[in-house]
C-alpha cells in the first residue's frame with residue numbers, strides 16, 4: 001500500500017487505489033452508521049469515511065480533534081466531498097491521542113493569538129507560511145540571477161543604523177550593545193569585496209505604536225551595490241518586485257484561492273512603476289491633509305491615500321534631507337533634498353526604502369554631527385570612505401509588509417509564524 005500525501009490524492013493521482021496517509025484529525029462527525037473525518041497533513045485536507053462494520057470503528061470512535069493517525073483505505077472521486085475526493089477508510093491507527101483541543105470556531109481572535117503554537121496548524125497559517133517560503137525563494141532567485149552574493153551580517157551591533165528611538169539595547173557581558181535595525185551598514189562594508197551583495201535577515205525595531213504594519217522583529221531583504229545611481233536602484237527594485245509577484249502568481253494559485261486572496265493584482269505588476277517626487281506627493285495630499293508641508297514625514301494614513309491614486313506599486317523619491325538618516329546622499333546643488341526612494345503599495349503604504357549613500361567622508365561627518373551622532377562611533381564606516389570610496393546604492397524591503405499586501409492580510413502578525421510586538425513574544 002502506497003504511503004501518499006493528501007495533495008496527490010486531491011490531484012487525482014491515486015483514484016480507486018489503496019492508499020495510506022499519515023496526518024491529524026481536522027474535523028470529525030459521528031453518525032449512527034458512518035464516521036466522517038477530515039484529515040490534514042502538510043499538503044492539504046481530505047474527507048475520510050469509516051463504516052460501522054469496519055473493524056477499526058471503535059478505534060475511530062476514540063479519535064479526537066488533532067489526534068495524529070495513520071489511515072489506510074481506498075481513494076475515491078466524490079463530488080460531494082470538499083476537494084472532490086475522499087478516502088473510504090479500511091484501517092485506522094491512532095498514533096497520538098489528543099486531549100481536548102482548545103481552539104474551536106467560537107473562540108475570540110485574542111484567544112487564538114495566545115494559542116499561536118497550536119494555531120499554526122490552521123489552514124490559514126499553513127497556506128501563508130507556504131507563500132512566505134515561496135516568496136523568499138523567488139527573491140533569492142532574482143538576486144542570484146542578477147549576480148548578487150548572499151552574505152550574513154551580524155545581529156549584535158555596537159552603533160545605531162536608524163534613529164535611536166527604535167533601538168533595542170541589551171546587556172552583552174559587561175557592555176551595552178544593540179540589536180540591529182538594518183544590515184545596511186554591514187552590506188556597505190561587503191560591497192568593497194563582493195560588489196553586489198544582499199541578505200535576508202531579521203531586523204529589530206522597538207516600535208511602541210501598535211499598527212497593522214509594524215513588528216518588533218521582522219525579516220528584511222536588503223541589497224547594496226557599488227557604481228550605481230538612483231535609476232539603477234529603482235530599476236532593480238522594480239525587477240525584484242515583478243519577479244516575485246509573477247512567480248507567486250504562478251506557483252501559489254491554490255494557496256491564493258483557498259485564502260481568498262486576489263491573485264490578479266500580482267499578475268498586473270509590470271515595470272516601470274509610476275514614480276513621483278516627494279514634493280508632488282505633498283501637493284497631491286495637501287488638499288486632504290492641510291497640515292502637511294515640505295519637510296513633513298508621510299504617515300501611514302498619507303501613504304494609504306496616495307496609494308489609492310495608483311492602485312499598484314509605485315515610487316516616491318527625493319525626500320527632504322532633514323527627515324532622512326545621516327548616510328543618505330544629497331544633491332550637490334540642492335542639499336536640502338536627499339536621494340531616497342520608498343516603494344509603496346495600496347492599503348499598506350511603504351514596503352521598501354532605498355537610496356544613494358553618501359560616499360564623501362567630510363559630508364558624512366557633517367551629516368553625523370548635524371544629527372547629534374558621534375563620528376568616533378562610526379570609525380569603521382568612515383574608513384569605507386577613506387579607502388577607495390565609491391558611489392553606491394541600496395535598499396531594504398520588509399518581507400512581512402510585502403506578504404500582507406500580496407495575501408490581502410489584515411495584520412502583519414499573520415505574515416510571520418512567531419510575531420514579536422510590544423505585547424507578544426510567547427511562545
Ligand code: ATP
Pocket residue numbers: 162182205207213214215216217218220350351352353396397398399400401
Ligand atoms: P515606517 O515608517 O513604516 O515605520 P521605516 O521607514 O522606519 O518604516 P525603514 O527603516 O525604511 O522603515 O525600513 C525598511 C523597510 O523595512 C520598510 O520599508 C518596511 O518594509 C520594513 N519595516 C520597517 N520597520 C518595520 C517594522 N517595525 N515591522 C515590519 N517591517 C518593517
Ligand code: MG
Pocket residue numbers: 342350352353
Ligand atoms: Mg522607510
